[in-house]
Amino acid sequence: MPELPDLEVFRQYFDATGLHQRIQQVEVREPRLLEEITTDRFRTAVTGHQFEETRRHGKYLFGILENETAVIFHFGMTGFLQYYQDPEMEPDHVRVLFTFESGYNLAYDNMRMLGKVGYTNDPESYIRNQDLGPDVFNLEYDEFEQLLGKKRGMLKSAFMDQNTMAGLGNIYTDELLFHAGFHPKMQVTDLTKDQIHLLFDTMREVLRTAIDEKVNPERFPPGYLLGHREEGEECPKCGRGRIQKIKVSSRSTYFCPAHQGEGMKDEG
DNA sequence: AGTACCACCTGACGGC
């Protein structure tokens, strides 16, 4: 699931469960997931410390320890956190497990192992080194306009590029373009200033809604694409078109040809 | 610089 809204919910979850407790034990069940650090060094760095706060940048989450160093979490496509006491409650694919003195556990679960867990002395420089663009949810309009102004290519590719701005993935880029009414293949360079404004406002709205509703599709207001990503389904927004599935930059892309014609010469 | 493709992984699902 993990795109910006999911990450924000993970962060809130972490804040509500994993802070201000001494870490008694760290279990690395899949060393392959560790980024540029050995299991031994990771365990030594973290054991005996405690998480004091969290920070999120795009799709990265940082658990900041009291000594200002940080554990880095990236969730790939299937990662999530789970906090529990009873071992019976342990999820199926725990890759890294933090056990607190209280006896509670914070598990990093990731079935497909496409994510990573790391450790850094300085989250800010880590973000720089990853070449991540600014977080899309902590972005002023002026900067947004400036960043898009430097891009070429298709809208969908531009928004999914984490080096331009960080946080949107396949699902929420589709959702954004769905609500703003733009074809995913529209060229960024064809956007007018008004359209960039519309994209910015729509992006904030979509992300805000997703976070507020805890990324649960059933809680989303009517008219959202999420939960209706199915070819041929009646468009939940305009009711006129049927949802179409295409590939854009080799990712499955769902859109409504009836109300997302904006920016395309031909018709869908 | 943008795009298309491959690779990294595991699991679910549909067709035969």
Next chain:
DNA sequence: TGCCGTCAGGTGGTAC
């Protein structure tokens, strides 16, 4: 029931 291809909300490398 079993096998097989395809697909999945991410990212990094490579080649054109």
